[in-house]
Amino acid sequence: MPIPATYDDRPDIGQPSDPTYTPVPWPRTFLSWTGSNGDSIALTGDISGRNSPAGIAITKGPAGLGMPTFDLKVDQLPNMAGGLFRSTRATTRDITIPLIIRGVDRTSLLKMHNRLLRALNPDAGPGWITATEGDGVARHLECYYVSGAEGSETEENASFTWIKMALVLRAMDPYWYSAAERQYDWHLDTGTALPFLSNTTYPGFFPLRISNASFSPGGLVKAANDSSVEAWPTWTVYGPLTSLVLENITTGQAFRLRDNVAVPAGQTLVIDTRPGVKTVQLNDANAWPQMTTDSTLWPLRPGANNLRVTASGVGPTTLIRLHHVPRYLSYAGG
Structure with a gap:
């Protein structure tokens, strides 16, 4: 049966209840x-x-x-x-x-x-x-x-x-994906960063560099995921380096290479954590056996993530790049 109800005030539909609020003009989707x-x-x-x-x-x-x-x-x-x-x-x-x-x-x-x-x-x-x-x-x-x-x-x-x-x-x-990749770099000299080419798998991508960082042992970088859905990053590592550790301090998860594993100068390690992909490749060869047993291909949780990257034997050409594409619940965000 219907629930009887009465209203003392019937607001004008479409008008904000706060008189100080100014409606924002909004083009159609x-x-x-x-x-x-x-x-x-x-x-x-x-x-x-x-x-x-x-x-x-x-x-x-x-x-x-x-x-x-x-x-x-x-x-x-x-x-x-x-x-x-x-x-x-x-x-x-x-x-x-x-x-x-x-x-x-x-x-x-x-x-x-x-x-x-x-x-x-x-x-x-x-x-x-x-x-x-x-x-x-x-x-x-x-x-x-x-x-x-x-x-x-x-x-x-x-x-x-x-x-x-x-x-x-x-x-x-x-999940809906953003049309822009988020990117973070770790290197010794910002002048030696390699050029970034956006992924062409999806149309309309363009790179968006957010932060640069160094290999300082205690330095943390705050990576933002502005969605309520986890984002899965792809890491690209340009040598030389050894003893690589990629940590998400916020979630307590880490990816580690064995201490005796090196990425020589001129070679590239790619760590793709995306669901359905999950690959670790050194110069296009499978590098899963080079991970420590406690390693995790971790995601960025919604909100702020404190990240730390540590490595030994780095040089002027060493570059570690994280890029991810935020995912959303709806076409309008969420």
């Missing part, structure tokens, strides 16, 4: 799809025909852009009410995006329609949804096309110059 063929298509585009012969726009009802679904592991308690919580994990994410494709004529409509189908083809690999909020911050999600573009010629779904469809896309990794 821009959404695009980049296929594995490299074609980037605006999904919140112009369908008026004034600027291009055909365009795509999102209609009402997109779903799945916020929090992922979580799977809770629970042990049922015998002879008692309820259960005992064990763990949780984010599952794969399905996103539904209702679209309308409109052209000024049949030719322009079919051209845009076929362009979208080619970019969606999952046989060619995954694509990326990129959401850019009104503040200009962009985040992306790797997805595979599942369904929705089969076509329906009913009166409400198609006409001579427009087509409606509801795309269903599936993300194996349910």
